[in-house]
Amino acid sequence: MHNAAWTAVDKAEEMLDKVYEVNALAPKYIAEACKNVNAKMVYISTDYVFNGLGDKPFNVNDEKSGLSIYGKTKAQGEDFVISTIDKYFIVRISWVFGKNGNNFVKTMLKLANMGKSELNVVADQIGSVTYTYDLSKLLCDMIETDKYGIYHATNEGYISWAEFAKEIFKQKGLNIKVNDVTTEEYLKMVPQQAKRPLNSRMSKDSLDNAGFKRLPDWKDALNRYLKELED
DSSP, X not given: OBOOOOOOHHHHTTOHHHHHIIIIIHHHHHHHHHHHTTOOEEEEEEGGGSOOOSSSOBOTTSOOOOSSHHHHHHHHHHHHHHHHOSSEEEEEEOSEEOSXXXXXXXXXXXXXXXXXXXXXXXXXXXXXXXXXXXHHHHHXXXXXXXXXXXXXXXXXXXXXXXXXXXXXXXXXXXXXXXXXXXXXXXXXXXXXXXXXXXXXXXXXXXXXXXXXOOEEEHHHHHHHHHHHHHO
């Protein structure tokens, strides 16, 4: 299981060589090691491998033309895995949250605890969240099989970041106003960021065709995660 990556998307724009080593070369070396011992490999990838154009869900074999250094190097990592080993599961996820590390949910709750009563949140980037608890169960099911290939594994439902923020505050019973802003408007307020895909919808057809169970609805996942944080 290879789920380490350089995920600081904005910082990656300044450190191409280092990010390439982490996101592209490391998967290559791990794939080579797996091949040498005839092991299966799971490589966690991202929606950022796509350019985010249009409004249709991306299929697993659609062209990869990421907008950022992060997206491009993750795509290169995928290509190295595919060209090196046959026994691979490439699993693309997006908008991840879980018990460990920083994430959007924790950021929203932190801002609320700081006394923020109004926030501007991007409303024209559309995608799906991924709760690591749900993802881990799917990955365990996958590695017990020989159904190798590329998969998209996010919780069900397409939303914007603004909708996500509103649901977080709703479920927590917090009276915080969320203003919908466009990506262009947000970049004027917070400049010098890497380009993000506007469309991060990803098709689950490969999951369905392989007989794997889709992840639960995103609101249900958020509810369980907020309870996990409370515990």
